[in-house]
Amino acid sequence: MSTVSKQSGKTEEVKKNGKRTFRSKAKDLFVRVMNKLNFDVDFSRRKKRDWSPGHILASVKNASANSLTVFNSKQMMFDKPLFILVIVLVLVGTAMMSSASYAYAYSQYKNSMYFIEKQVVFVLLGIFLMLVVSTIPPDKFKGVTSYVFWFISLGLLVLVRLLPAKKGVHRWIDLGFTTFQPSELAKFAVILVCATYITYHFKEMNITTYKKRETKLKAARSNSYRIRYDLRRNFQTAVWPFIWRIGPVLGLLLLEPHLSCTIIIMLITGTLMLLGGTRKVFFGGLLALSGILVSLVVFTGFIPYGKTRIAVWMDPFADAKGAGWQNVQSLLAISSGGLFGAGFGNSRQKFMYIAEPQNDFIFAVVCEELGLVGAAFIIVLFAIFIWRGFAVSIANPDRFQKFVGIGITSQIGYQMILNIMVVTNMVPNTGISLPFFSSGGTSLTMLLAEIGVLLAISRSSPNKIT
Numbered sequence: 001m002s003t004v005s006k007q008s009g010k011t012e013e014v015k016k017n018g019k020r021t022f023r024s025k026a027k028d029l030f031v032r033v034m035n036k037l038n039f040d041v042d043f044s045r046r047k048k049r050d051w052s053p054g055h056i057l058a059s060v061k062n063a064s065a066n067s068l069t070v071f072n073s074k075q076m077m078f079d080k081p082l083f084i085l086v087i088v089l090v091l092v093g094t095a096m097m098s099s100a101s102y103a104y105a106y107s108q109y110k111n112s113m114y115f116i117e118k119q120v121v122f123v124l125l126g127i128f129l130m131l132v133v134s135t136i137p138p139d140k141f142k143g144v145t146s147y148v149f150w151f152i153s154l155g156l157l158v159l160v161r162l163l164p165a166k167k168g169v170h171r172w173i174d175l176g177f178t179t180f181q182p183s184e185l186a187k188f189a190v191i192l193v194c195a196t197y198i199t200y201h202f203k204e205m206n207i208t209t210y211k212k213r214e215t216k217l218k219a220a221r222s223n224s225y226r227i228r229y230d231l232r233r234n235f236q237t238a239v240w241p242f243i244w245r246i247g248p249v250l251g252l253l254l255l256e257p258h259l260s261c262t263i264i265i266m267l268i269t270g271t272l273m274l275l276g277g278t279r280k281v282f283f284g285g286l287l288a289l290s291g292i293l294v295s296l297v298v299f300t301g302f303i304p305y306g307k308t309r310i311a312v313w314m315d316p317f318a319d320a321k322g323a324g325w326q327n328v329q330s331l332l333a334i335s336s337g338g339l340f341g342a343g344f345g346n347s348r349q350k351f352m353y354i355a356e357p358q359n360d361f362i363f364a365v366v367c368e369e370l371g372l373v374g375a376a377f378i379i380v381l382f383a384i385f386i387w388r389g390f391a392v393s394i395a396n397p398d399r400f401q402k403f404v405g406i407g408i409t410s411q412i413g414y415q416m417i418l419n420i421m422v423v424t425n426m427v428p429n430t431g432i433s434l435p436f437f438s439s440g441g442t443s444l445t446m447l448l449a450e451i452g453v454l455l456a457i458s459r460s461s462p463n464k465i466t
Contacts, residue, residue: 078456107352115439122441149189254297260432272410276403347369382412382413
């Protein structure tokens with residue numbers, strides 16, 4: 001038998017003869033290293049798991065009963081308007097994906113229902129996961145769990161880089177029956193680790209503390225010293241820890257290469273940092289540094305197609321039958337939609353003019369078939385969803401849940417805005433999908449699972465939005 005002693009977040013297992021086990025020494029070493037890197041790891045509260053079949057079966061039964069109890073509890077119901085908005089977006093997105101994909105599916109697979117059948121399966125799976133995840137207390141994702149997601153996402157990003165390339169990039173892991181895109185998990189992992197750090201270090205990020213009495217006296221005597229010290233402390237507590245957490249993820253994403261996901265993660269992290277307490281001067285500096293980094297990646301040839309896409313963005317009609325083909329066809333689809341569109345299913349550009357219209361450029365088909373009115377209606381749906389997501393997140397008094405909800409809502413909002421800007425040629429093509437609309441099993445399933453977390457946040461909040 002071993003006893004467990006708790007001291008400064010460490011777990012020590014002591015044998016009867018007083019000697020510590022190799023396992024306890026390894027745990028302590030891991031905790032010290034992670035704490036040095038500002039990762040919050042604590043094994044002191046972890047209990048030994050019972051993995052016997054009987055215990056597992058009883059746990060499943062209890063979880064099922066608890067889920068039903070939660071669903072039936074009036075005090076713990078999730079936000080219904082948010083749930084209805086998600087279902088409407090999923091249904092409209094699936095309908096538009098089916099309309100946009102059948103011609104391309106028939107030409108490639110001799111089965112016009114190829115993408116529709118797969119998408120419906122992932123829609124049902126995603127909705128099921130959303131409902132299940134919505135019953136999990138959001139605090140379960142805090143602390144060690146968030147870093148588990150972070151380590152798993154890093155491992156998968158390394159693995160996908162070692163696997164053979166597909167379409168010239170390393171983004172997908174082939175599972176046989178489908179493909180998995182680790183970058184979708186990385187987005188969620190980044191949100192969790194950032195929210196966890198902000199939760200535990202919010203005071204340090206926002207309030208300057210003086211470790212020594214002489215520094216406090218110097219700050220009192222000199223205003224310039226106080227400002228310098230304040231900025232240095234804010235960099236140590238509100239900038240550097242995020243660089244440690246997000247830098248490896250961004251580096252692995254650039255190696256795929258996957259520039260759009262890199263930009264999305266930088267935007268999400270920047271939003272959480274700014275709201276968490278990072279000074280505006282550092283936020284502006286990081287924003288400028290990110291712009292320089294993206295420019296270097298594009299113009300130095302690190303991403304082979306970077307310069308071409310910049311040239312196409314500046315003048316897509318200069319090479320309308322070559323590199324600018326996709327952008328030109330997208331603009332033609334949008335312009336031919338008019339006010340009310342050609343009607344559902346009546347797009348012409350989806351007949352092998354827009355390449356893979358069910359993916360990144362599906363909004364062009366939406367504009368062509370539904371017109372300006374239909375496209376505006378979908379944008380309004382997204383805008384209402386984003387407003388509701390932020391309202392639900394801000395209303396929750398728990399800091400971790402608040403920042404996780406803001407991160408998830410920001411992710412969907414940024415993806416929607418960037419996709420529409422790409423389709424309308426307002427920014428260079430970065431290969432970013434439209435949430436709930438673009439074809440893709442990993443993206444849709446992960447997205448709906450994240451919505452489940454957002455619904456769980458609304459469920460656990462004592463402040464309900466009317």
